[in-house]
Amino acid sequence: MRVAVFLDNVNYEELNKFIKEVFIFDIDDNSLKVIGEETILIDNVNYTLTWLLSKKVNIIYANTNNEAFEIFIQSSGIKIMPLDEIKNNPALESLLIKSGY
Numbered sequence: 001m002r003v004a005v006f007l008d009n010v011n012y013e014e015l016n017k018f019i020k021e022v023f024i025f026d027i028d029d030n031s032l033k034v035i036g037e038e039t040i041l042i043d044n045v046n047y048t049l050t051w052l053l054s055k056k057v058n059i060i061y062a063n064t065n066n067e068a069f070e071i072f073i074q075s076s077g078i079k080i081m082p083l084d085e086i087k088n089n090p091a092l093e094s095l096l097i098k099s100g101y
Helices: 045-054 067-074 083-088
Strands: 002-008 019-028 031-041 059-061 079-081
Touching: 002 083, 031 045, 045 067, 059 083, 067 079, 079 083
Parallel strands: 002 059, 059 079
Antiparallel strands: 002 019, 019 031
16 A cells, blocks of 8 residues: 655745645555655645656545545545544554654
């Protein structure tokens, strides 16, 4: 299964909230293999969907707050999960930073 994790890019956040840092992983039997990292602009849903399909992504973890975007992406067969659901994926959970707060 190929997973993409969409994160805010703090270097560009004030410039454009649609610029995201995307990390792509292959997950098999709870093992994790990093495929790549890209900075992309997600303001155009057609471009974003084409990009996801070209990377053969099955699931994305993102906080989109855009129902039309989510419906369009999911209609192509790509599942969208809220970013905080990473903690429920045993392979991706290891990416979380443990906080003492």
